[in-house]
């Protein structure tokens with residue numbers, strides 16, 4: 001079961017999101033009043049070639065961000081995140097490079113609904129699109145806009161299948177949802193970066209590949225248990241502990257959506273080792 005890494009532009013956020021900040025006052029101050037940006041990072045989506053069909057995880061950024069009115073004109077959003085993408089870097093072009101049309105993909109799973117993960121949604125009207133129930137409720141509700149979700153940019157037809165994790169425990173995760181009938185592709189709730197953030201476990205006989213979205217920005221911050229925390233600090237800390245425990249107890253490769261090392265980890269099957277990462 002091959003997994004492809006597809007890059008759709010780059011993103012940067014404030015440095016403290018990559019390295020942690022001691023408390024909420026420090027986080028807010030650094031977010032609002034400093035220009036301490038972190039490095040530019042890739043924005044990756046993943047394509048899983050599963051025997052039951054192609055499964056896409058996230059849809060990446062879109063060049064529509066440069067159109068007037070797509071993103072807010074001012075406010076905290078532009079202090080928290082900056083993205084860059086050329087039209088020829090959007091998902092349909094990246095899929096074409098590996099020989100696929102968007103119409104070949106029947107299943108899409110979203111780790112969460114921030115703009116750089118749902119920018120390519122408009123290409124998947126024909127597909128079943130899975131989102132965590134809590135994530136969709138926040139993103140589509142009254143508090144959505146204040147939490148960085150822009151419902152006006154969603155396609156009019158968008159009506160995702162909501163995941164409520166009814167399939168019981170998976171490893172040390174208390175709840176899960178199987179996506180494929182063979183149980184090889186499973187979604188687990190990993191709240192913290194956003195309220196309904198989820199991660200995808202792709203299991204084979206030898207190891208699990210964890211498509212971790214924005215849970216942490218790389219493997220080192222997983223090891224140090226530094227979650228990307230904007231909103232729910234408590235949930236994020238618990239989640240990062242749970243995922244770290246999983247990768248320590250099960251042979252796993254850990255792929256974050258914004259880690260420059262992810263293609264190397266994927267291609268060379270670099271199994272997470274607690275002691276080997278600094």
Ligand SMILES: [Zn+2]
Pocket residue numbers: 112114193194214
């Ligand atoms: Zn995000």
